[in-house]
Amino acid sequence: MALIRTSSPHLHKASSTADVMRLVALATLPGLAAMTFFFGWGTIINVMWACLLAVGFEACIVKIRKRPLGFYLKDYSAIVTALLLGLALPPFAPWWITLVGVFVAIVIAKHLYGGLGQNPFNPAMVAYALLLVSFPVQMTSWAEPFVLTHGDSWQVLEFTQTLGAIFGSVDPALIDMYTGATPLDAMRHRGGLTTEEVWRTVPVLAEGIGAWHAVSAAYLMGGVFLIYRKVFTLHTPAAVLGSLAVISSIFYMLDPYAFADPFFHLTAGATMLGAFFIATDPVTSATSNRGKIIFGIGIGILIYVIRGWGGYPDAIAFAVLLMNLCAPFIDQYTQPRSYGHAKAKRGMKGGA
Amino acid sequence: MSGDLKKISMDGLWGNNPALVQLLGLCPLLAVTGTVVNAIGLGIASTLVLLGSNLTVSAFRKFVPESVRLPIFVMIIASFVTAIELLMKAFTYELYLILGIFIPLIVTNCAIMGRADAFACKNPVKESLIDGLMMGLGFTAVLVVLGAMREALGLGVLFSDMHLLFGPMAEGWKITLVDDYPGFLFAILPPGAFVGMGLIIALKNVIDARNDARKAALNPSDGVRPERVRVTG
Numbered sequence: 001m002a003l004i005r006t007s008s009p010h011l012h013k014a015s016s017t018a019d020v021m022r023l024v025a026l027a028t029l030p031g032l033a034a035m036t037f038f039f040g041w042g043t044i045i046n047v048m049w050a051c052l053l054a055v056g057f058e059a060c061i062v063k064i065r066k067r068p069l070g071f072y073l074k075d076y077s078a079i080v081t082a083l084l085l086g087l088a089l090p091p092f093a094p095w096w097i098t099l100v101g102v103f104v105a106i107v108i109a110k111h112l113y114g115g116l117g118q119n120p121f122n123p124a125m126v127a128y129a130l131l132l133v134s135f136p137v138q139m140t141s142w143a144e145p146f147v148l149t150h151g152d153s154w155q156v157l158e159f160t161q162t163l164g165a166i167f168g169s170v171d172p173a174l175i176d177m178y179t180g181a182t183p184l185d186a187m188r189h190r191g192g193l194t195t196e197e198v199w200r201t202v203p204v205l206a207e208g209i210g211a212w213h214a215v216s217a218a219y220l221m222g223g224v225f226l227i228y229r230k231v232f233t234l235h236t237p238a239a240v241l242g243s244l245a246v247i248s249s250i251f252y253m254l255d256p257y258a259f260a261d262p263f264f265h266l267t268a269g270a271t272m273l274g275a276f277f278i279a280t281d282p283v284t285s286a287t288s289n290r291g292k293i294i295f296g297i298g299i300g301i302l303i304y305v306i307r308g309w310g311g312y313p314d315a316i317a318f319a320v321l322l323m324n325l326c327a328p329f330i331d332q333y334t335q336p337r338s339y340g341h342a343k344a345k346r347g348m349k350g351g352a
Numbered sequence: 353m354s355g356d357l358k359k360i361s362m363d364g365l366w367g368n369n370p371a372l373v374q375l376l377g378l379c380p381l382l383a384v385t386g387t388v389v390n391a392i393g394l395g396i397a398s399t400l401v402l403l404g405s406n407l408t409v410s411a412f413r414k415f416v417p418e419s420v421r422l423p424i425f426v427m428i429i430a431s432f433v434t435a436i437e438l439l440m441k442a443f444t445y446e447l448y449l450i451l452g453i454f455i456p457l458i459v460t461n462c463a464i465m466g467r468a469d470a471f472a473c474k475n476p477v478k479e480s481l482i483d484g485l486m487m488g489l490g491f492t493a494v495l496v497v498l499g500a501m502r503e504a505l506g507l508g509v510l511f512s513d514m515h516l517l518f519g520p521m522a523e524g525w526k527i528t529l530v531d532d533y534p535g536f537l538f539a540i541l542p543p544g545a546f547v548g549m550g551l552i553i554a555l556k557n558v559i560d561a562r563n564d565a566r567k568a569a570l571n572p573s574d575g576v577r578p579e580r581v582r583v584t585g
Contacts (some may be wrong), residue, residue, distance in 0.1 A: 100536075108547065134538040
């Protein structure tokens, strides 16, 4: 037995679900701030509205399931789901998109499977995938960073007008001025241009890409904070980002005209959000450290495959959901050796 | 005898419903129930095939050797499906085009083969006919409920395009539930069918559980209390 090499006190307070969820919520704040700074008030409104709905739906469904209301509301899991969904939605998504999404996340993806801890799929990503498949028009109109609409001056659509746009009281034509393709979109649907030409000619890549770099850096900060606080280990995010970097480097070296560089893949879209906040969900990812690495590598490769050859420009939700499906299988083959036993029980013979 | 027929009918419509309890024929059930008219079209076609195959299988049950019964059933079912397919081509051509491969695929619908093998080849003609009819109606009912759910959720309308099946008089049957509905593609796509189907099965289980509880409350001695087993001589 290893000796404890720190000074007293040696007591630990076991962290509860609520503590962990509060930390995760706290760690999304830099990302939320960066998104608000570059893309306007929409994200904050979406997050607020999603949290409100999530608490409402959670209360209703817990009541229907005849479970203790206070206990389930106080674990903050509904809030975190709503936060992640709100961050993933386009900033000008209409109110009913969030409504449908939160309903699907909380009621169908979480509670119909038995509640927190029983859900095989990440609720926020189920909701996001469903919305993306169902409402492609609303879900693919992303806000443009302010540098593209107003140049150097920090000027985003006013709070009240954004609120009106989301809740349908402002003419949608106004919003069209503030939305455009995302970098991943531009890279995916570029016609016959080479990668270098896309970087030079498409404004969102030539001038606006900084916004995505900053948002990714903010999520990275949040993720590092969570690793520092030991909410999750380095394994999953490192495997996601590492495998994505490796596979995109290979293709970029093979043909730099047809494929985007690894840095682009790591910073565009929701890669950082996905790697640190979505793939690390303890319920739906693999359990052992070795399992987490396999799980993360799977996500990284799937992200690249779907981004490169799939029908949708970004791929985090689909990649995470597909690997969620594999997590029990991975667990079965990566069960670590238990202390005092010679061999680990793995596979069909050892497992259930 | 009439009690028997009543039990057969209740089994087909509810207690042993091919879609909700036996979970047979899920492929067409999930694939074509995007609208009510598709559901009714496929439901009627399946019911007619089920009626015909149950009748024929039951009538010839004493001449069919046990060892080759399945190929014979398949031949019988396939002939009825071919007849139905030609009929649909003649009278409801547009619906036939929409349902496409799922009309010929009725041959492989396990519900029909299942009834032929589990019921019709062991029972007289009359019972088999009733069984075929009720199983078919039970299947159609689930198709229609699922179709209505998906059409209402996915498109915001009900009973659209009913003229494909019922002729020009059905042109005005379409009900628009919500104006300017943005459309909910998920409900139209196969995943929506799976979720809808799960909800319908859950609803049936809830109703069954309520009925059982009520029955148990009315006469508590009715099989709920376990009987004491005599273990001594």
